[in-house]
Amino acid sequence: MAAVCVQVRAQLEGLVDGDLDGDQAARARAHLADCAACRAHHAEASSLPARLGALGSPEPPAALVEGVLRRVRGETIGPLRLWGPLAVEVLLSVVALWYVSGLDGLSILARRTASDVGSLIGWGAGLSELPAPAAGDVFLLLVCGLLVVTTLYHLALLSRQGLRFS
Amino acid sequence: MQADRALSALRAQPVDDSDTEALARAARGGDLEAFEGLVRRYQRRVYSLAYQHLRDPDEAQDLAQEVFVRLYRNLDRYDPGRPFQPWFWRLAANVAATYRRNRPAASVELPDVAAAAETAREVALPLERALADLSDDLRLPVLLHYYLDQPLEEIALAMGLSLSAVKSRLHRARALLRRLLVEED
Numbered sequence: 001m002a003a004v005c006v007q008v009r010a011q012l013e014g015l016v017d018g019d020l021d022g023d024q025a026a027r028a029r030a031h032l033a034d035c036a037a038c039r040a041h042h043a044e045a046s047s048l049p050a051r052l053g054a055l056g057s058p059e060p061p062a063a064l065v066e067g068v069l070r071r072v073r074g075e076t077i078g079p080l081r082l083w084g085p086l087a088v089e090v091l092l093s094v095v096a097l098w099y100v101s102g103l104d105g106l107s108i109l110a111r112r113t114a115s116d117v118g119s120l121i122g123w124g125a126g127l128s129e130l131p132a133p134a135a136g137d138v139f140l141l142l143v144c145g146l147l148v149v150t151t152l153y154h155l156a157l158l159s160r161q162g163l164r165f166s
Numbered sequence: 167m168q169a170d171r172a173l174s175a176l177r178a179q180p181v182d183d184s185d186t187e188a189l190a191r192a193a194r195g196g197d198l199e200a201f202e203g204l205v206r207r208y209q210r211r212v213y214s215l216a217y218q219h220l221r222d223p224d225e226a227q228d229l230a231q232e233v234f235v236r237l238y239r240n241l242d243r244y245d246p247g248r249p250f251q252p253w254f255w256r257l258a259a260n261v262a263a264t265y266r267r268n269r270p271a272a273s274v275e276l277p278d279v280a281a282a283a284e285t286a287r288e289v290a291l292p293l294e295r296a297l298a299d300l301s302d303d304l305r306l307p308v309l310l311h312y313y314l315d316q317p318l319e320e321i322a323l324a325m326g327l328s329l330s331a332v333k334s335r336l337h338r339a340r341a342l343l344r345r346l347l348v349e350e351d
Contacts, residue, residue: 009341013344044343048344048347049340052309052313057217057218058223060209060212060213068205068231068238069198071235072235075238
């Protein structure tokens, strides 16, 4: 193949799109007038965008929409599942508050917590035996732990679904 | 009530781009019926893109389904103040571009899948055959621009390329297609 054919064929898409400058376009057209092989390439290059736009495809299968909806419904969180944990959170909070109020307020709870922590530090430093926490402290810890777990689970649900309702 | 009636009328329409934003806004607000309306409106074009990209009806259905599921998951990122279509096609192009990469390698090697693809290739028209011979990187911008009329700027955004890189890929793809078609003649 002649060097001029290689050069012109490399410019055909630019020629079709009008990207070549005047001189380049004129030289390419002059060559096309004399070269049947390059004219065949030019004909393909010219018709290609329209032919690509007219490509046919089979109809989408009827199961497509149903398949999408089935998957999406599986990801949708119902209102009961979304807001149910709120009832558990309220219940646990009420229990914790009731328990704390039964201890004559937060100051007593704070003093007992400080005492527990001090005993634990002493045990860690090897200065005393492992203290046995009061049964009430364990109960409160358990309630707070449950509240934290429930809240984290609830926040995860809300973050999955929450923005959808914003 | 009136808005509900308008939405119902939109959902019942055949594929039509007008008022798509209303459906998109409702779907973004959690309206599953509006989302279904969007899927019905776009299913033909999304499936066509997937089919021309993969040349396999089953895989095209799988890819089209993935596009819509990803649409659902990302609806909260759609800005209702902006046109829906460019945003949607950007998402679809992203899913299509990563679909082959994310497929398990084993499924590519299965002999019956390879045989089915070869059969599909044999019965395809010359242009479709030539298109199937392009690499994914070249085929996808061609389909998005010439088949789905997406602006070059949107394709550049969707594929994470510069505008000049998209133009260069389109020129290269068309030159390759042209050579394949002329040789076939």
